[in-house]
Amino acid sequence: MASTLAVVLRHKTSMLTASKCTPALANSQTFRLQSNSPPSDGPKPPKTLGEFIIPGMKKPVGAVEHVLTSMDKLVNWARKGSIWPMSFGLACCAVEMMHMYASRYDADRLGIIPRPSPRQSDIMIVAGTLTNKMAPALRKVYDQMAEPRWVVSMGSCANGGGYYHYSYAVVRGCDRIVPVDIYVPGCPPTAEALLYGMLQLQKKMDSNQGLLNWWRK
Numbered sequence: 001m002a003s004t005l006a007v008v009l010r011h012k013t014s015m016l017t018a019s020k021c022t023p024a025l026a027n028s029q030t031f032r033l034q035s036n037s038p039p040s041d042g043p044k045p046p047k048t049l050g051e052f053i054i055p056g057m058k059k060p061v062g063a064v065e066h067v068l069t070s071m072d073k074l075v076n077w078a079r080k081g082s083i084w085p086m087s088f089g090l091a092c093c094a095v096e097m098m099h100m101y102a103s104r105y106d107a108d109r110l111g112i113i114p115r116p117s118p119r120q121s122d123i124m125i126v127a128g129t130l131t132n133k134m135a136p137a138l139r140k141v142y143d144q145m146a147e148p149r150w151v152v153s154m155g156s157c158a159n160g161g162g163y164y165h166y167s168y169a170v171v172r173g174c175d176r177i178v179p180v181d182i183y184v185p186g187c188p189p190t191a192e193a194l195l196y197g198m199l200q201l202q203k204k205m206d207s208n209q210g211l212l213n214w215w216r217k
Helices: 002-036 063-080 093-101 135-143 156-160 191-205 210-216
Strands: 085-089 123-127 150-154 182-184
Touching: 063 191, 063 210, 085 093, 085 135, 093 123, 093 150, 093 191, 123 135, 150 156, 150 191, 182 191
Parallel strands: 085 123, 123 150, 150 182
Antiparallel strands: none
16 A cells, blocks of 8 residues: 555656646747757858858848859949940030040040940930920931940930920920939030939949849749
């Protein structure tokens, strides 16, 4: 009888000890699972051998995308250092555009060299008043330019019609005919303003991802 009572007491004692230790063990297992799982805000581990983590990015990047991004940066660096604009002078703003090319501002030192043909140009500078009769010619010249291409609208008349905004023969902004990337205000804008607009266009060229977008199609 005494031996049976001792076995029962030992069994109850072991059950109490296990019940007291169970929460601690559960917490330790939970902590172990949480410590092994990656943080939600941090970068996720690569899934394949073709992916790796770039510092500052929240998800793995494919090796091909990384190479194409680097190539885009190289191509953009070359493009913004060799800007060949197609001068489309229509009114008095074209005088300030020619002033930018002259020796006082010397746009050639920045790689800005005007070209006589749209097939050799990557930028069009629309300077002056655009009339309804001239709009088809503007679009035709723009279509002859190779991709990628950009348009700079120079002066109030090219931006929105300017002084002739309510004229029946004037287009109220060249952006109704061609897509415009940079607007240079003024009537007419100075050569410094146009040069500043070209520098802003160089910054916009840095964000071009032609090769990467082609790969993601």
